[in-house]
Amino acid sequence: MSKLNTRGLTLIECVISILILAVTITGGLALYSNANVIMSTAMHKKIALEMAVQEMEKVKSAGYAGLPSAGNWENLPDKTFDLFTVQIRRRITNASTAPVMKKVELEVSWREDKSDPRNIKLETLMAP
Numbered sequence: 383m384s385k386l387n388t389r390g391l392t393l394i395e396c397v398i399s400i401l402i403l404a405v406t407i408t409g410g411l412a413l414y415s416n417a418n419v420i421m422s423t424a425m426h427k428k429i430a431l432e433m434a435v436q437e438m439e440k441v442k443s444a445g446y447a448g449l450p451s452a453g454n455w456e457n458l459p460d461k462t463f464d465l466f467t468v469q470i471r472r473r474i475t476n477a478s479t480a481p482v483m484k485k486v487e488l489e490v491s492w493r494e495d496k497s498d499p500r501n502i503k504l505e506t507l508m509a510p
Contacts, residue, residue: 422465426492427500430468433461434490434504437470441486446510449484452476468492483507 391399437458441449450456451474458470469491477483488504 423494426466426494427502429463430490430492430500430502433468433470434488434502437472437488437490438486438504438506441472441488442506442508446484446508449474449486449508452484455489466492466494477507479507480509483509 453474455471455473458472461468461470471489471491473487473489475485475487477485484507486506486508490502491499493499
């Protein structure tokens with residue numbers, strides 16, 4: 383009776399091990415790719431929100447007297463970053479709740495790689 387060599391791995395065991403390893407690595411890469419997109423979107427949103435807040439602070443610091451007359455949307459200069467461009471629009475209208483007050487609206491828009499445009503809108507009321 384001869385003894386079988388039981389110290390090595392069979393071909394089927396090797397193939398199954400490689401298959402399990404490939405599935406695990408593929409899943410990890412997909413997770414990394416998705417996380418990268420989510421982080422990029424969050425960063426773009428944060429930048430756009432900061433720009434909207436900065437613009438609103440400029441309007442507030444100019445005061446009620448510094449506001450232009452009520453009118454249509456006004457496009458402010460675009461700001462370009464590494465991978466995206468941000469457009470800012472401003473509109474000043476008379477407030478419907480109190481005719482003395484003015485309503486200031488800011489809309490910040492940007493488009494990420496191949497997605498629909500995204501917007502952030504801020505509003506405030508200013509009194510004399």
